[in-house]
Amino acid sequence: MANCMVFHTQMASIMEVLANAAVAEICKLVDDDYAVFRLEITQSQKENRGLRRKLQLLEMKVARERVLASRPSSVKILDRHRGMARGEGHLTGGYRSSVKPAGHNTWRDDQPITVDEGSGTSTQNVIMLESADAESAGPGVKQERSEGEEDTQHSRDIQAGAPPVITEEPTTVPAQPRTRRSITEVSGTQNAVLKSEIDTKTLTVTHRLLHTGSDHRSDPERLGRGRLGCPPAPGSDYLPVFHQRMVHCRGDGDDDAIDTGGDDPSCSYTTEMDPGNMPLGLETQTDLSRGDWNQYSSSVYTEGCLDEKEEVIVVDEVAVKVEGVIPPTWNADSSLGNRHSQGRDFLDYRESLETNPNVETHSPSHAFSDRDPVSTSVGPSDSHARVPFDQVLNSKDQRAKARGGGATSGNSKEKRFLCMFCNKGFSCSQNVEIHQRVHTGEKPYSCPQCHMRFAQSGSLKRHQRVHTGEKPYSCPQCEKRFSRQHLLKTHLKVHTGERPYACTHCGKRFSERSSLRIHQQKNHSTL
DNA sequence: CTGGGGACGGGGCCC
DNA sequence: CGGGCCCCGTCCCCA
Numbered sequence: 001m002a003n004c005m006v007f008h009t010q011m012a013s014i015m016e017v018l019a020n021a022a023v024a025e026i027c028k029l030v031d032d033d034y035a036v037f038r039l040e041i042t043q044s045q046k047e048n049r050g051l052r053r054k055l056q057l058l059e060m061k062v063a064r065e066r067v068l069a070s071r072p073s074s075v076k077i078l079d080r081h082r083g084m085a086r087g088e089g090h091l092t093g094g095y096r097s098s099v100k101p102a103g104h105n106t107w108r109d110d111q112p113i114t115v116d117e118g119s120g121t122s123t124q125n126v127i128m129l130e131s132a133d134a135e136s137a138g139p140g141v142k143q144e145r146s147e148g149e150e151d152t153q154h155s156r157d158i159q160a161g162a163p164p165v166i167t168e169e170p171t172t173v174p175a176q177p178r179t180r181r182s183i184t185e186v187s188g189t190q191n192a193v194l195k196s197e198i199d200t201k202t203l204t205v206t207h208r209l210l211h212t213g214s215d216h217r218s219d220p221e222r223l224g225r226g227r228l229g230c231p232p233a234p235g236s237d238y239l240p241v242f243h244q245r246m247v248h249c250r251g252d253g254d255d256d257a258i259d260t261g262g263d264d265p266s267c268s269y270t271t272e273m274d275p276g277n278m279p280l281g282l283e284t285q286t287d288l289s290r291g292d293w294n295q296y297s298s299s300v301y302t303e304g305c306l307d308e309k310e311e312v313i314v315v316d317e318v319a320v321k322v323e324g325v326i327p328p329t330w331n332a333d334s335s336l337g338n339r340h341s342q343g344r345d346f347l348d349y350r351e352s353l354e355t356n357p358n359v360e361t362h363s364p365s366h367a368f369s370d371r372d373p374v375s376t377s378v379g380p381s382d383s384h385a386r387v388p389f390d391q392v393l394n395s396k397d398q399r400a401k402a403r404g405g406g407a408t409s410g411n412s413k414e415k416r417f418l419c420m421f422c423n424k425g426f427s428c429s430q431n432v433e434i435h436q437r438v439h440t441g442e443k444p445y446s447c448p449q450c451h452m453r454f455a456q457s458g459s460l461k462r463h464q465r466v467h468t469g470e471k472p473y474s475c476p477q478c479e480k481r482f483s484r485q486h487l488l489k490t491h492l493k494v495h496t497g498e499r500p501y502a503c504t505h506c507g508k509r510f511s512e513r514s515s516l517r518i519h520q521q522k523n524h525s526t527l
Numbered sequence: 528c529t530g531g532g533g534a535c536g537g538g539g540c541c542c
Numbered sequence: 543c544g545g546g547c548c549c550c551g552t553c554c555c556c557a
Contacts, residue, residue: 434540438540454539456539457543458543458545459538459540461543461544462538463537463538465537466537482535482536484537484546485545485546486546486547487535487536490534493534494533510532510533511533511534512533512534513548513549514551515532515533515534517549519531519532522531523531
């Protein structure tokens, strides 16, 4: 009996030892794996930061270019520039086409840009974001600090070249060349950088607001969905906002700790580990970097759904509030990059809604929010597919207004669906959506041959005749063939001698209206 | 050589 | 989705 007891005691001891050893080994494996995992996350975080900074540099470049482009403030000059750009396009099938080079359409730098404080403010806003971001890195990360200082230098460079409207940090340094040089450092990799940004979900709200091009999207299905104010999928553009918030909530300035500690899987034998390795504020990090991250973002998106019109504004307020260190110039009008222009128009739109309570329209927020700023096929300028909002309004919108006018001015019969931008009425919501691409710059239909993009599917189909060489319309008087009927119709005037357009000044007649206009511009100095 | 105009191609946009 | 119009740009011819 005594032997039995001794045996049991020994067995219990052996079992305990074995159990402890097993647990210890298991925990060691877990911790080792966690260390590797954490290392990988750390590396990813560093990559994200690097990419984000590249993106911010690109933003500054864009803002800078916008400012520079706005200085001439000449629509004619810009139009000529567009024409030259078109001429650069490669031709297919011997056509003397106006095909733009791949990716050219995106930035829409051909759009007339209004010379106002908006452009300058946008530039300044980008700079402020950069500075804030550098500061938010905190003192805990030496490398980050140095990068922040580098970015700050870039900011100074940009600011030095900014228009006089920007009074902050006026500098006498002739920084124009420096600015250009610092920008060109990343210009060659813009596309890749931007795409990487998407992949790593480190886009900033500034980017979202600044890069308002739209035709970056190649799949119309995506546009088909989410058109009616449906916000973008969580985890696309807004995350950086929460990242900034995260940094401030944590307060220790160690990105690595926060980014990895929240998911810290090492739980069992931490007492046997170096306590110093354990990140601090674990509960907070867990809240922000794990589930609550998505939960929070989802709540914002939900909020956007519930209140479509304020989607962007709500998010912006969040970002600004948590930023904490807001420069004196960071105000409601200048916060977050290009919001100055877009947000202004946005507010104008909201005001119009207030004055038109019966407006049945769609949220413009989708036009600004759900963008992946990079097309898979367009080049560096592609970031550009979505035209800056105010620029669009200055060109196409006015043209659209001049042509069709608003619903309030035209026949509003059965046109219950109003454009949120120009107030023009349409009979069905789909037409409104298509029309609003005039303002948003969305071009969801891309040509697989030349990467041209179009806002309407019919335009793409028509364009593809350039590549196919299809000319279904033949002249009955000669052997000429045309790809479009109106070309044939115009051509027929050659045979008929019809000249329906007469100059009101000299009486000279022309077969085409454009010829008359050119004639009047050159000879009578009229439009 | 240059400028004006014709002819034409093509994109934007509306119906 | 197709038709149609508008506009722009380019090439070419001619005075």
